[in-house]
Amino acid sequence: MLSPSQSITLGSLLSPWMATSDWQEKWREHSVENMTIDSRQIEADDLFVAVNGHAVDGRGFIPAAIHAGATAVLAEAENIAKHGDIVEQDGIVIIYFKQLNQYLSAIANRFYAQPDTRLKLLAVTGTNGKTTISQLLAQWANLIGYNAGVMGTTGNGLLNSLIPAVNTTGNAIEIPHVLHALVDQGADFAAMEISSHGLVQGRVKALQFVASIFTNLSRDHLDYHGDMANYADAKKCLFTEHQAGIPVINADDDIGLSWLADLPNAVAVVTDKARLGEGYQGQALWLTDVAYSTQGVNIIFDSSWGAGQFTAPLVGSFNVSNLLLALATLLALGHSIDKLTAVAPRLTAVIGRMEVFQRSDKPMVVVDYAHTPDALEKALQALRVHCQGKLWCIFGCGGDRDTGKRPMMAEISERLADQIIITDDNPRTEAPAAIVSDMLQGLVLPQQAQVIHDRKLACTYAIEHAQANDIILLAGKGHEDYQVLADRTIHYSDRETVQALFGETA
Numbered sequence: 001m002l003s004p005s006q007s008i009t010l011g012s013l014l015s016p017w018m019a020t021s022d023w024q025e026k027w028r029e030h031s032v033e034n035m036t037i038d039s040r041q042i043e044a045d046d047l048f049v050a051v052n053g054h055a056v057d058g059r060g061f062i063p064a065a066i067h068a069g070a071t072a073v074l075a076e077a078e079n080i081a082k083h084g085d086i087v088e089q090d091g092i093v094i095i096y097f098k099q100l101n102q103y104l105s106a107i108a109n110r111f112y113a114q115p116d117t118r119l120k121l122l123a124v125t126g127t128n129g130k131t132t133i134s135q136l137l138a139q140w141a142n143l144i145g146y147n148a149g150v151m152g153t154t155g156n157g158l159l160n161s162l163i164p165a166v167n168t169t170g171n172a173i174e175i176p177h178v179l180h181a182l183v184d185q186g187a188d189f190a191a192m193e194i195s196s197h198g199l200v201q202g203r204v205k206a207l208q209f210v211a212s213i214f215t216n217l218s219r220d221h222l223d224y225h226g227d228m229a230n231y232a233d234a235k236k237c238l239f240t241e242h243q244a245g246i247p248v249i250n251a252d253d254d255i256g257l258s259w260l261a262d263l264p265n266a267v268a269v270v271t272d273k274a275r276l277g278e279g280y281q282g283q284a285l286w287l288t289d290v291a292y293s294t295q296g297v298n299i300i301f302d303s304s305w306g307a308g309q310f311t312a313p314l315v316g317s318f319n320v321s322n323l324l325l326a327l328a329t330l331l332a333l334g335h336s337i338d339k340l341t342a343v344a345p346r347l348t349a350v351i352g353r354m355e356v357f358q359r360s361d362k363p364m365v366v367v368d369y370a371h372t373p374d375a376l377e378k379a380l381q382a383l384r385v386h387c388q389g390k391l392w393c394i395f396g397c398g399g400d401r402d403t404g405k406r407p408m409m410a411e412i413s414e415r416l417a418d419q420i421i422i423t424d425d426n427p428r429t430e431a432p433a434a435i436v437s438d439m440l441q442g443l444v445l446p447q448q449a450q451v452i453h454d455r456k457l458a459c460t461y462a463i464e465h466a467q468a469n470d471i472i473l474l475a476g477k478g479h480e481d482y483q484v485l486a487d488r489t490i491h492y493s494d495r496e497t498v499q500a501l502f503g504e505t506a
């Protein structure tokens, strides 16, 4: 999907940040055709960017990068005195740059000719809803005439041809590279998920967004941020230390509501207008009525742009919030209520997000990505409204992630579901039994929960024992078509498992 390489001279690339005029002509005019942060991906004539990472120091791979064909290296400088130093080694140039991680977004964006200025770029951050809202934005944009791309958890690319990616928010080079490729493919709109890790690591520091959405903040990634205050600060910096464009804030969320005072040009989105108070002067969009069914939602809203009504085939009250945030963003960008509401029924559920599988003689199975306490609670509450029989919850917790959430999620499942089956998610380097033990600590009656480590067996058991009017929530993996074990990653998909059990080919 990535575009043909982009050629630029080292002098031009780095002149905003160091005096390249006194360099030797040959290095100032030396062209590089691609830049990469990983020596294992180096090709001839590449620029290797050697950063000091979390696990290892990339500078240790400079010899490997040169051996692989790199003709220039941009490396983290030991101290400010060495910023701009140039060293020639085996006919290769090594240029030292201080605080490279913090400037890499700007350098890479310059390398790829500022693709963020060549399409409408939107950011979505928050604990839950990023994938859902970014894909709803791209779907809605396509329906009103744009050619939209997305970047996020389910991959990067034009909306209907995503290429899987390692991260929800890629590294500072990958992002402008992908955006450059999207522009090459005719994209004029792109919605991207911005993770808190991505914000803290400066992965999008130099990018110019036309609008930025905040979804919500609840427990997640405390293994990385340490506590909720740091996690909140990480999210807020998108609106205070980046080029966020129009802030679109979910003010149903207490953190979002508290930020409005600091963001006077924000668009506030609420399901209860009273939350904004009589004195709120800013732009807003609010729900006035809603009806739910397993086929979708019927929404009536009012806003600074007028009132309207639309239906969309998404399940759950949290998806009302997601739809209103996407709608408010497109209204704030100048699109009309009539045009947006007319096409809304053609929006579709996002892969692995409250994705409903239903056959006449079988229980309804809903595959969802909920892997945080808040998400699991919201998903179970959404399904309870429609459940005539028993509500089943099949879920596990990922290994090498926040351990504190494990008993919390178990407690939520016991409180909101009728039948619980605890299974494996992505154990990674942790023992599955240890993860399950952490989860069982949260149950009042652990003996009433079933533990079936094999996820396919867990799903099979539930479908074979549930009644036709039961609902089974299969949570935590959503779109994932893999399972990460200690020593290997195997192919596994909840969606394919359900389709096979329902007698359908995947």
Ligand SMILES: CC(=O)N[C@H]1[C@@H](OP(=O)(O)OP(=O)(O)OC[C@H]2O[C@@H](n3ccc(=O)[nH]c3=O)[C@H](O)[C@@H]2O)O[C@H](CO)[C@@H](O)[C@@H]1O[C@H](C)C(=O)N[C@@H](C)C(=O)N[C@H](CCC(=O)O)C(=O)O
Pocket (backbone or CB within 6 Å): 037, 038, 039, 040, 051, 052, 053, 054, 055, 056, 057, 058, 059, 061, 153, 166, 167, 168, 169, 170, 171, 195, 196, 197, 198, 224
């Ligand atoms: C902790 C973390 O965020 N790490 C990210 C970071 O890696 P790093 O810089 O720490 O890498 P490192 O392993 O220390 O290596 C240092 C440098 O040496 C280079 N290297 C390394 C080995 C080698 O042989 N040659 C070589 O050149 C590496 O390319 C790197 O530039 O930069 C990498 C891209 O350059 C990311 O892929 C990597 O994400 C890892 C895989 C990760 O799991 N990150 C998670 C925490 C994350 O970012 N998650 C969020 C949210 C997920 C969600 O909830 O949706 C996300 O946005 O994905």
Ligand SMILES: Nc1ncnc2c1ncn2[C@@H]1O[C@H](COP(=O)(O)OP(=O)(O)OP(=O)(O)O)[C@@H](O)[C@H]1O
Pocket (backbone or CB within 6 Å): 126, 127, 128, 129, 130, 131, 132, 133, 153, 168, 193, 215, 216, 318, 319, 321, 322, 352, 353, 354, 368, 369, 370, 371, 374, 375, 376, 378, 379, 478
């Ligand atoms: N607005 C919301 N509020 C709370 N929970 C939500 C919301 N939207 C989705 N969810 C729940 O969270 C799960 C993840 O949704 P989604 O993938 O859109 O979030 P995300 O922010 O992209 O997550 P991640 O950070 O893991 O990529 C969904 O499967 C659903 O259970």
Ligand SMILES: N[C@H](CCC[C@H](N)C(=O)O)C(=O)O
Pocket (backbone or CB within 6 Å): 153, 371, 397, 398, 399, 401, 425, 426, 476, 477, 480
């Ligand atoms: N992509 C995210 C969420 C994974 C969700 C769940 N499947 C898990 O493994 O915890 C991460 O790597 O943290």
Ligand SMILES: [Mg+2]
Pocket (backbone or CB within 6 Å): 130, 131, 132, 152, 153, 154, 168, 193
């Ligand atoms: Mg996501």
